[in-house]
Amino acid sequence: MVNGISSNCLSLCMTYCYITISSPWKLISASIIHLIKTYMASSVPINSVALLISVLFYGIYLDTAADFVAASELDFQTLRESGWWSTYYMTSGYSSNPCMCYGITCNDDASVTKIYLYHDVVLGSTLNLNFASLTNLTFLVLVGAGLRGSIPPEIGILSKLTYLDLSYNNLTGEFPDHSLRNLTRLDLLDISKNRISGCIPPVLGDLLKLTYLDLSYNSLTGSIPSDIAQLTNQRTLILSHNNLKGSIPIGLGSCTNLKHLSLSNYSLTGSIPRQIGYIRSIKSIGLSHNFLSGEIPYELWSLPYLDLLDLSYNNLTGKIPDGYWNRTSLALIGNKNLCDNFKGISPCLATSPAKSTKYQFLFPLPSSS
Template identity: 35%
Template sequence: MLVLMFLLSRKITASPTTEAEVLVKWKNSLLYTPFLNSWSLSNIHNLCSTWDAVVCDKTTNTTVSEIYLSGFDLSGTLHGFDFASLPNLTHLDLNDNSFYGSIPPQIGSLSKLIFLDFGSNNFTGTVPYEIGHLRELEYLSFNNNSFNGAIPHQVISLPKVWYLDFGGNYFASPPHWSDYSCMPSLTYLDLSFNSFTPEFPSFIMKCHNLTFLDLSFNYFNGTIPESLYTNLVKLQFLNLSYCEMEGPLSSNLSKLSNLKELRMGNNNFSGVLPPNLCSGMMLSILAVNNNSFSGIFPNSLRNCLTLTTIRLDGNHFSGNITEALGVYPSLAY
């Protein structure tokens, strides 16, 4: 029993040293680390007090819980990062660096991770399905990289994620969107600047708590599903610009009563604007420019009392826009 207690005690006191060694080993595997001089074996016992970008658990102050390396001008890969040796990590921020290569599947061992941001790097390959093991995750951003393939359905079902940004990559549609559920806590979803085509992602209609949705710069080549208007009534921001979408706009658009910003420019939408446009809505920005809308500028535009910006150019409207809009002291168009 005394031997066992000694070994357990030794393991606990050695964990900060072990974590420091792991981080130094990863640092030494990188190509460029101009701002990590404090990560040194000569400074190994001061991990929790003097190491830049490292925060230790506030309760024990003996184990790494947060790593913030955003904008540290780092270059290299994650293949020398021993994820399993940092079991108490809750925040990992590598945003705005020059990391490249794929994400090792071992990242799935970070079972306590809450915040994960690998945005604005040069990562490639597919997203490992092991990300779906991170059941405590709340914030997930891989934006502005070069990921490809389909987003694993395991990732889209994480129960606590409220913020998901996979914009600015080369993600493609999976064989079947029906295999995907939706994160019940999700309020922010950005899938813009990808290669989704041609089916509109049906799982999004299950994301009833969304307030922000950006699907711009994809290739959906179809109409807006009617269920979007009825299922996503909490939306405040909707961007479907440059999606090669077509067809008329439904009068159910007015059901998005919380919408403040609507961007649908540079598509192939046609027909007339819904006569109840802006009815009961609080729109500040309306952009439907560069489509194939036609008809007289509708008097329903007078219902858009909260507008600050409107874009109707590049369509086939007729009539006098000033008369249709009425008086808007702060409106730009």
């Protein structure tokens, strides 16, 4: 007996200290079970064990609270150091809680999960966030924020990111392709209306969860990588208004979930792959202002849900099937070798082989409604 405390109780206390210090907090259950077993093998009163278990939970609470505050302050410091929130609630009245900053959403642990600044804040700086301190970020939306400079390779640290929208800025440079490889959870990637240059990185084809990809209105060069066809979950693919060349990847026909395809306004050559007509769910196809040649694949004429077909200003040939002009969303002007008895299209000559071309529609023509 030491000062009225039994040696068994002291042994139990030492066991408790060893368990709580050496074990992570996920092993709470194991610690409690150990305490109960120790009690059952000793003469320590049950109230002593209950007290120790209470102390155990209180210690874990304090430890968790300390981690909670530390993580929250780290996120707050990251936002403050960016300089973007200097005039947005960075006052002593809000202490160091990042969740009170404008455009910020947090999880239950006060860790930043979403940054959403959409056309209402002009930052006018580089993308200088310390991504290493924002590892729980799932949404990063900085639209029309006046961002300049390049996309930092550190963005690849954000492995939980599902939504990345940096459109309507002044970003330059090339894609950090090796960093993009880590963003395997991305559902949406929108870098449109910037000044990004270089080639479309084939690594985008590894982001298999992508459903929306918009790289339009940039200065991209080269060809469309065939790897893009690996994105079989994508519903929207917009690559228009760039400096791309080459042909349309045949593999796009495997993107059976695609609903909107826009490859307009650059220098595509070759023919329109008939495999595009295999995408039965597609609603809009934009291939205007290119150098596409050959006849329009008959598979396109029988797509059941197609609302918009814009093939204007190419070098397409052949006759337009009868009955298809009831579609007001059909745009074919600017193809001097297409023929039909319709305004803006050259009439088919009586001797033209195209006049006798027959089309067998496997599906009913879409209505104009």
